[in-house]
Amino acid sequence: MFRFFIIAAEIIILIIVLRSSFVQYLFEDIQNSVSDWLVSVATLPEREELRSLKDKINIRLSPLKPYQQNYVEQITADSASVKRFYHTYCENDDINPNFTGTKRAQLCLIIKQSPVMQVAKRD
Structure with missing residues (x-):
């Protein structure tokens, strides 16, 4: 007890x-x-893919001006930003003040071939 x-x-x-x-x-x-x-x-895999995408953009489109580098940082902040950029400026061919002409076409191609967009197509 x-x-x-x-x-x-x-x-x-x-x-x-x-x-x-x-x-x-x-x-x-x-x-x-x-x-x-x-x-x-x-979110580690997504962040790795975004870092890889940012590195590819910086290497293949170099030299980038400081405002373009800042813009690439904004674009590659998350996968939603990348998809939004691709939809607005690559698919709908809207005017982008930061990337024009062949640089924008190259940027669109880099983004299209990136794993970030490949995951979007599977979803």
Whole structure:
């Protein structure tokens, strides 16, 4: 009987401690860290493909002016930006102030051949 009271008291103390604001904050912080880590691991292949695409663009279209380099950084920030650029300026042939003529055609070809766009076609 005495053992039952000890176990019950331990359970009650555990519940009180777990409900404290410090422990809740600690668990929330741990959850955020683990979530960020999982998102980072899940998006690693996409980030690698985007980095590879950015490197190909910088190599094949060099020399790029500083504003063009900044624009390439913006385009390759995520796969949605790459797809949006390709749809707007390559498929719909809209005017792009940063890349014109053969540079834009080369850029469109590089993007079209990239794994980022290949994944989009499979989806």
